[in-house]
Each structure stands twice: as structure tokens, then as C-alpha cells.
Amino acid sequence: MGSSTEIKKSICMGCHIHCRVEGHVVNGRLVKIEEDKAFPKAEAIRPIVRACPRARAFPDYVYHPNRLNFPLKRIGDRGDGKWREISWEETLDEIAAKLSDIKRKYGAEAIATSVGTARTHDEYRMRFLNLLGSPNNFGQGQVCYGPGSVISRAIYGWPDFYPAIGRSTKCVLILGANPEQAARGLWHALLSAQKEGAKLIVVDPRYTSTAQRADIWLQLRPGTDCALYLCMINVIIKEELYDKAFVNNWCYGFDKLAERVKDYDLDKVAKITWVPAQKIKEAAEMYAKTKPGVIVHTMGLEHLGANSIEAMHARYILTAITGNIDVRGGEEMRGHHPLLVPQYDIELNEKLSPEQRAKQLGSDKFRLLSKNGEALISQYAKSKMGTTHTTFAHAPTVFRAMLTGKPYPVRVLITAASNPLVIQPNTKLVYKAIKNLDLHVVQDFWMTPTAEIADYVLPAATWLERSSIFNYDDSVNFIYAGEPMIPSRVEGKYERRTDYDLWRGLGIRLGQEEFWPWETLEEALAYRLKPLGFTSVADFLQKRGGILIPPKEEKKYEKVGFGTPTGKVELYSTILEKLKYDPLPKYQEPVESPISMPELAKDYPFILITGGRIQPYYHSEWRQVDAARKKRPYPIVQINPETAADLDISDGDWVWIETPIGRIRQKCQLFDGIPPQVVHAEHGWWYPELPGEEPSLHGVWESNINVVINDEPQYCSSISGGWTLRGLLCKIYRAEGY
Ligand SMILES: Nc1nc2c(c(=O)[nH]1)N[C@H]1C(S)=C(S)[C@@H](COP(=O)(O)OP(=O)(O)OC[C@H]3O[C@@H](n4cnc5c(=O)[nH]c(N)nc54)[C@H](O)[C@@H]3O)O[C@H]1N2
Ligand SMILES: Nc1nc2c(c(=O)[nH]1)N[C@H]1C(S)=C(S)[C@@H](COP(=O)(O)OP(=O)(O)OC[C@H]3O[C@@H](n4cnc5c(=O)[nH]c(N)nc54)[C@H](O)[C@@H]3O)O[C@H]1N2
Numbered sequence: 001m002g003s004s005t006e007i008k009k010s011i012c013m014g015c016h017i018h019c020r021v022e023g024h025v026v027n028g029r030l031v032k033i034e035e036d037k038a039f040p041k042a043e044a045i046r047p048i049v050r051a052c053p054r055a056r057a058f059p060d061y062v063y064h065p066n067r068l069n070f071p072l073k074r075i076g077d078r079g080d081g082k083w084r085e086i087s088w089e090e091t092l093d094e095i096a097a098k099l100s101d102i103k104r105k106y107g108a109e110a111i112a113t114s115v116g117t118a119r120t121h122d123e124y125r126m127r128f129l130n131l132l133g134s135p136n137n138f139g140q141g142q143v144c145y146g147p148g149s150v151i152s153r154a155i156y157g158w159p160d161f162y163p164a165i166g167r168s169t170k171c172v173l174i175l176g177a178n179p180e181q182a183a184r185g186l187w188h189a190l191l192s193a194q195k196e197g198a199k200l201i202v203v204d205p206r207y208t209s210t211a212q213r214a215d216i217w218l219q220l221r222p223g224t225d226c227a228l229y230l231c232m233i234n235v236i237i238k239e240e241l242y243d244k245a246f247v248n249n250w251c252y253g254f255d256k257l258a259e260r261v262k263d264y265d266l267d268k269v270a271k272i273t274w275v276p277a278q279k280i281k282e283a284a285e286m287y288a289k290t291k292p293g294v295i296v297h298t299m300g301l302e303h304l305g306a307n308s309i310e311a312m313h314a315r316y317i318l319t320a321i322t323g324n325i326d327v328r329g330g331e332e333m334r335g336h337h338p339l340l341v342p343q344y345d346i347e348l349n350e351k352l353s354p355e356q357r358a359k360q361l362g363s364d365k366f367r368l369l370s371k372n373g374e375a376l377i378s379q380y381a382k383s384k385m386g387t388t389h390t391t392f393a394h395a396p397t398v399f400r401a402m403l404t405g406k407p408y409p410v411r412v413l414i415t416a417a418s419n420p421l422v423i424q425p426n427t428k429l430v431y432k433a434i435k436n437l438d439l440h441v442v443q444d445f446w447m448t449p450t451a452e453i454a455d456y457v458l459p460a461a462t463w464l465e466r467s468s469i470f471n472y473d474d475s476v477n478f479i480y481a482g483e484p485m486i487p488s489r490v491e492g493k494y495e496r497r498t499d500y501d502l503w504r505g506l507g508i509r510l511g512q513e514e515f516w517p518w519e520t521l522e523e524a525l526a527y528r529l530k531p532l533g534f535t536s537v538a539d540f541l542q543k544r545g546g547i548l549i550p551p552k553e554e555k556k557y558e559k560v561g562f563g564t565p566t567g568k569v570e571l572y573s574t575i576l577e578k579l580k581y582d583p584l585p586k587y588q589e590p591v592e593s594p595i596s597m598p599e600l601a602k603d604y605p606f607i608l609i610t611g612g613r614i615q616p617y618y619h620s621e622w623r624q625v626d627a628a629r630k631k632r633p634y635p636i637v638q639i640n641p642e643t644a645a646d647l648d649i650s651d652g653d654w655v656w657i658e659t660p661i662g663r664i665r666q667k668c669q670l671f672d673g674i675p676p677q678v679v680h681a682e683h684g685w686w687y688p689e690l691p692g693e694e695p696s697l698h699g700v701w702e703s704n705i706n707v708v709i710n711d712e713p714q715y716c717s718s719i720s721g722g723w724t725l726r727g728l729l730c731k732i733y734r735a736e737g738y
């Protein structure tokens with residue numbers, strides 16, 4: 001028999017870059033993933049998969065023997081590790097009956113769902129919840145691109161800009177990001193821009209592989225970004241390096257901003273941030289003079305809790321006052337494609353009654369990134385973007401409601417595409433909260449620590465086993481589509497289903513039939529493509545090669561203005577003001593630091609930063625895949641050699657990392673690219689090879705840094721609710737006997 005090779009096109013869900021890829025399927029088996037060679041590489045150097053090791057390892061992932069195959073129902077106590085296989089229909093019937101019961105007893109808000117970083121079609125989850133009447137989907141929104149997205153919508157009336165590093169880009173300012181490890185597609189774009197002469201400035205407490213390529217590297221004290229950017233703004237205003245025409249015509253509140261930043265002079269900010277004054281000045285001048293420029297900000301800012309929105313606000317002001325908005329080689333305002341049915345419309349947000357919306361947990365306190373803020377922002381922004389954004393309940397508040405019944409009981413959790421026991425801070429609390437529930441359902445590819453404490457575990461189809469459409473959550477006007485490379489069901493071997501199937505399956509059992517006319521995900525996606533003239537994803541792939549990029553239009557604001565109350569870029573945000581927050585960014589000392597908590601710092605003298613991305617892993621994923629695990633068998637804590645010598649710790653020693661709420665251990669790597677007062681611990685660690693049943697739960701208590709991270713309200717941004725994952729206090733010491 002001859003062999004047949006098919007080339008299938010899809011969108012890699014390996015990270016947020018979502019590169020276009022091709023799969024080589026030989027005799028029905030996926031053997032190789034490569035970049036999509038048909039992908040246009042014109043002006044904007046679009047992210048491409050070139051040499052991304054994780055993308056290439058997906059065949060090992062998708063065929064891994066640990067994959068879940070059929071739904072499982074718990075037969076022992078929760079956490080006993082005893083399961084039996086059960087059919088999909090029975091599972092959905094049983095879960096739906098329980099949901100009905102809980103809704104009757106406690107109201108729909110008692111049913112919560114947990115989502116991770118966007119990797120599936122969550123608009124259908126939202127559709128299910130909105131129709132059910134629950135405002136309580138929670139997850140990573142407050143710490144993963146939510147803060148940047150919501151503040152940019154508030155002050156520009158436009159979603160955050162796609163980091164379109166292109167051939168005309170002359171300067172790239174990377175704030176707390178490490179694309180060399182975290183976003184290979186973007187990294188290649190950056191290297192190409194550098195080849196064409198672009199300058200690179202990197203702000204990071206660690207001398208990362210990205211920082212090593214920088215013209216200027218600012219090694220700042222963790223948590224002090226806001227002060228640094230306000231100081232850069234001060235330099236730019238003082239030296240009159242700002243774009244006067246843009247500021248005069250298109251910015252609101254410049255004078256008030258100029259007044260505010262006077263507090264942030266070079267010498268003072270050098271002391272706050274540990275960055276020498278001269279370097280701050282050089283960076284400000286280089287960024288303001290070398291145009292067009294692009295800013296890439298990521299988790300270094302978003303994970304700062306109390307300072308996160310403020311830092312991001314200052315970051316967007318930098319873009320605005322230098323006039324880098326919507327110009328070739330600068331930061332593009334893409335907006336949503338007018339003909340693609342937006343995710344937001346699929347969600348049916350209008351079906352959630354005002355009374356139920358008001359119950360969203362955390363929205364009274366953290367008002368910007370919640371239903372409250374969304375209502376206000378969308379009044380203005382929607383007319384420009386054609387769509388608005390999804391909001392999230394506040395995870396730490398939801399877990400407390402599960403545990404205490406306050407402000408009202410939450411009794412059910414459906415965890416789909418997330419792993420809260422590993423990636424959410426305060427693991428002990430998360431564990432107790434989940435154990436206290438009436439029902440916990442998990443849909444995943446694997447038996448994770450979170451799945452081990454479920455009542456039902458459902459096998460999910462990966463992106464390689466399903467169709468997709470992607471438009472970066474409605475924030476860009478280009479559209480990608482992908483086809484399944486391999487089947488999700490093989491008679492007698494496995495029956496994995498898409499997340500769509502879960503939400504629809506529950507929806508039709510709970511009286512939502514009329515809203516689920518599409519039997520499959522493919523049909524649902526075809527509905528979104530129809531106004532563009534395509535009959536299906538396959539039709540789109542055939543006619544467009546899986547990608548539609550409308551021509552670029554620059555300076556769109558000249559025609560349409562900005563979607564804010566004043567129609568301008570609100571440096572001084574009237575939306576923040578309406579929500580009773582400071583309308584301008586202001587720096588606060590991190591909630592836990594040797595300065596804000598000197599007493600605590602006596603026992604816990606080091607500043608802990610966590611979660612710097614490492615290439616082989618995606619958060620808590622890939623630990624069971626040999627190709628990844630061989631590259632990084634253990635979790636690593638980076639310690640400056642001076643500090644290690646003082647503490648008698650050697651390279652390769654297991655080290656306890658302890659805070660007032662617990663301790664875990666990771667292996668020491670001596671690293672002189674980190675300040676002596678700072679240590680960096682990896683996140684996402686569990687050990688699939690350790691027993692699944694309690695108390696081990698695959699070793700979730702051993703090396704998982706979130707066990708030691710506090711998420712009490714004071715650790716959360718009062719504006720967005722984002723919790724602090726970087727810039728806390730800890731102590732470290734050698735772990736004897738390991
Ligand atoms: N300490 C610390 N904690 C952090 C961070 C940090 O830097 N430091 N980073 C935070 C950030 S930014 C993020 S985004 C979160 C990540 O949080 P999560 O996204 O919850 O983390 P993952 O480990 O990726 O877990 C996702 C789970 O969903 C499964 N999955 C993947 N795709 C699908 C799918 O299509 N369908 C279904 N049903 N399941 C799927 C995976 O197998 C995995 O078990 O972690 C956060 N936690
Ligand atoms: N391989 C891999 N790739 C990923 C992921 C993954 O888990 N693995 N996760 C994906 C997800 S969901 C996300 S959100 C992105 C994150 O992508 P990035 O944000 O680019 O990556 P990180 O390594 O989390 O953080 C960037 C840098 O922030 C620095 N940092 C720590 N504290 C501070 C601070 O106070 N200020 C500043 N300025 N910097 C600080 C860290 O030293 C780190 O080098 O990566 C995505 N890509």
C-alpha cells in the first residue's frame with residue numbers, strides 16, 4: 001500500500017502568538033508541524049513558527065498515552081483516584097440535572113466556570129452562562145492581558161494594539177516581556193527588525209535572553225514599573241520630545257499629566273527603581289526620538305497587582321504622546337473585522353439580566369475590569385470597534401464564596417481549559433474551596449491535579465482535533481481559520497469532544513435549544529463566516545488559504561476619532577474618574593517590599609518574582625511529554641551567586657522558598673543576571689508521574705510556587721482585581737535531604 005501525505009492548515013494554540021501552521025498527516029497520523037509557507041510576509045513581519053520547538057513537539061503531545069479518552073465518573077471519595085468510564089450522554093444528563101437542582105436552590109450565580117489563558121472557543125461558554133443566568137466565569141482575565149486590554153479601551157476606546165513589529169519599526173520597547181522564551185513568533189519578528197536597524201530597549205529585573213539583545217537594558221526593582229514610565233514621560237515632556245501635533249489634536253488631559261509627572265524626577269525614580277538616572281534618561285530619549293516605535297508589554301506589568309493598571313496606563317501614555325498610534329511600523333489600531341460575526345455577539349451578553357450582571361463576584365470592588373467598567377467603556381468604545389470585551393468574575397473572591405458562602409454561595413465549578421490548583425495563587429485555599437463544592441466538573445486533555453478533585457472528568461479535543469477561527473478575541477481585523485488535522489473520535493479507542501460540545505450539550509439539556517442551532521463546532525464557526533461570503537471553514541481555507549488580512553489603513557482616528565467620552569486619547573481618564581479612581585497613574589510602593597513591610601522583611605528578606613516563561617513548557621502543561629521534560633526535568637529557582645554564597649547554597653541544590661503562608665522547593669540555578677536581593681521561581685509545576693490520589697495530587701504541594709503566594713484583597717489591584725504574582729517577600733534556604 002502506498003503512503004498518503006496530506007497537508008492540513010491550522011492555527012497553533014501553543015501560545016498567544018497563534019502562528020499559522022501546517023501539519024503533515026501521513027496515513028492518517030500527524031507526523032510534523034511546520035510554519036505555513038503560504039503565509040504572507042509583506043510589510044509587517046508577521047509572526048511565524050520558524051524553529052519553534054514547542055510547536056514541533058505537538059505530535060508527541062497529541063498522541064501521548066496519558067491523554068484522556070472517555071468521560072470518567074468518580075467512584076470513591078473526591079480525591080481518592082477511583083474512576084469508572086461513563087458515556088458522554090449519561091455524563092451530560094447527570095451534570096445537567098445537578099445544575100438544574102443547584103440553580104433552583106441557590107440561583108444561577110451559584111454555578112461558576114473557570115477558564116485559563118484563551119485557547120479554545122470560549123464565546124460558547126459565555127453563551128451558555130449568559131443563557132443560564134450566571135455572571136461567574138472566572139480565570140486569568142485580571143492577570144493575563146486583561147489589564148492592558150481594559151485600560152487601553154478605557155483611554156483610547158480601542159482594544160490594545162497588536163504588536164505589529166514591521167520592517168519600518170525603528171524602536172522596540174519591551175516592558176516586562178521575554179519573547180525569546182514566551183513568544184517565538186514575535187521574537188523572530190523582533191530579530192528581523194533589528195537586522196533592519198531597529199533599536200531595542202528592555203525593562204526587566206533579569207538579564208533575560210531578550211535583554212541580552214538590547215541596546216539599553218533597564219534592570220529595575222520588581223514592582224516599580226509605574227514610577228519608571230512616569231519618569232520617562234517626565235523626561236519626554238521636559239525635553240519637548242513629544243509629538244506636539246498629536247498631543248494638541250488628539251489627547252485629553254496633557255497639562256494635568258505634565259503636572260503629575262513632575263513628581264517623578266530622575267534622581268527620585270532612580271532610587272525607587274534601582275535604575276541609574278542616566279539610563280532612564282537615555283531610554284526615554286531613544287524611545288521618543290527613534291520613530292516609529294512599538295511597545296510590547298506583558299506579564300512583568302500585568303502581574304504587579306496594586307501597580308498593574310497604573311503601570312499599564314503610563315505605558316499607553318508613552319505610546320500616545322510620542323504619536324506612535326496607528327502609523328506604519330508603530331502600534332496598529334486594528335479593530336474588529338466588520339463582517340465577521342464577533343465573538344462578543346456569540347456570547348449573548350444581553351441575555352444576562354441586569355440583576356444577574358450585578359451579582360458578578362468582585363465587580364463592586366474591582367470596578368474597571370468587571371461588568372461595571374464594561375458597561376461604561378462600551379458606551380463609547382463599541383461605536384468605534386463594533387464590539388466590546390468580555391469580563392471576568394474575580395477568582396480570589398469566587399474561591400472565598402465557595403468556601404464561606406459569602407457574599408452568596410457558589411456550589412458548582414466547571415473547570416474547562418484551566419488548571420486552577422496549579423496556576424491560581426493560594427493553592428491551599430483553592431483546594432479547600434473546590435473540596436467544599438456540591439459538584440466539580442473538569443474538561444481537559446489530561447488528568448491534572450485539579451481534575452483529581454473532580455466528580456466528572458471529560459476528555460477534550462485539542463486544536464489539532466478540531467476546527468478554529470481566530471481573531472485575537474475580536475481585537476484585530478484579520479481572520480485566521482484552521483481545520484482538524486486528525487479526528488477527535490475513533491470508535492472503541494477514544495471519544496474526545498470540543499469545549500463547544502460541552503457547552504451545547506449542557507445548554508440543550510437546560511432549555512436553551514433555540515440558541516444552539518449548530519450541531520457541531522464546524523457549523524457554529526460557519527455561521528460566523530457567513531457574512532463574509534464563506535459557507536464553511538473548509539471553504540474559507542480553500543479560497544483564502546486560511547487567512548484574511550484586510551489592507552492596512554493608517555491613522556483611522558482622523559476619520560473616526562477615539563471611542564472615549566471626549567473622543568480623544570484620555571491621558572487623564574474620565575472613565576477612571578467616573579468609576580471613582582485616580583484618573584492619572586500614580587506609583588505605589590509594592591504591597592509587600594522591604595520598604596512597605598520592614599518588619600516582615602526581617603524574616604523574609606528577598607523579593608520573589610515568579611513565572612518567567614520557559615520554552616519547553618506552557619504553564620502547567622507538557623510536564624508529561626518527554627521531549628519537553630528532558631529539557632527541563634526540575635523546577636528552577638534563580639539566585640544571584642553572592643546571595644547563594646551567603647546562604648551556603650550551591651548550584652543544583654534543592655532550596656526551600658518560604659513565605660508566611662507556606663513553603664515549596666525548587667532547584668537552585670546560580671544566575672548573576674538577577675539582583676542579589678531578588679529570586680525568581682518557576683510556576684506551573686506538578687509531577688504527572690507522582691500518585692494522583694490525595695494527599696499527593698501529582699505532587700501539587702511540592703514545587704508549585706502558587707502554594708506560597710497570597711491573594712488576599714490587599715494583594716489585588718483595587719482597579720482591576722489583578723493579583724500579585726511578581727514582587728512579594730520570601731526567604732530561601734537549602735532543603736536538606738533531597
Ligand atoms: N505564580 C504564577 N502563576 C501564574 C503565572 C505566573 O507568571 N506566576 N501566570 C499566570 C498566567 S499569565 C496565566 S495565563 C495562567 C495560565 O493558566 P491556565 O491557562 O489555567 O494554565 P494551564 O497550565 O495552561 O492550564 C490549562 C489547562 O487547560 C488544558 N487545556 C488546554 N487547551 C484546552 C482546550 O482547548 N480545552 C480544554 N478543555 N482544556 C484545554 C490544559 O491541558 C491545562 O491542563 O497562569 C497564571 N499563573
Ligand atoms: N514557553 C511559554 N510561552 C508562553 C507561556 C508559557 O507558559 N510558556 N505563557 C503564555 C502566557 S499565558 C503569557 S501571559 C505570556 C507571558 O509572556 P511574557 O510576559 O513575555 O513572559 P514572562 O517570562 O512571564 O515575563 C516577562 C518578564 O517579566 C519579568 N519581570 C518580573 N517582574 C517584573 C517587574 O516587576 N517588572 C518588569 N518590567 N518585569 C518583570 C521577568 O523577569 C520576565 O523575564 O507567555 C505566553 N507564552
Ligand code: SF4
Pocket residue numbers: 012013014015016017018019048049052053054055183184185186
Ligand atoms: S510561537 Fe510557537 S508555540 Fe507559539 S503559536 Fe507560534 S508556533 Fe505555536
Ligand SMILES: [Mo]
Pocket residue numbers: 117140143144145
Ligand atoms: Mo497569561
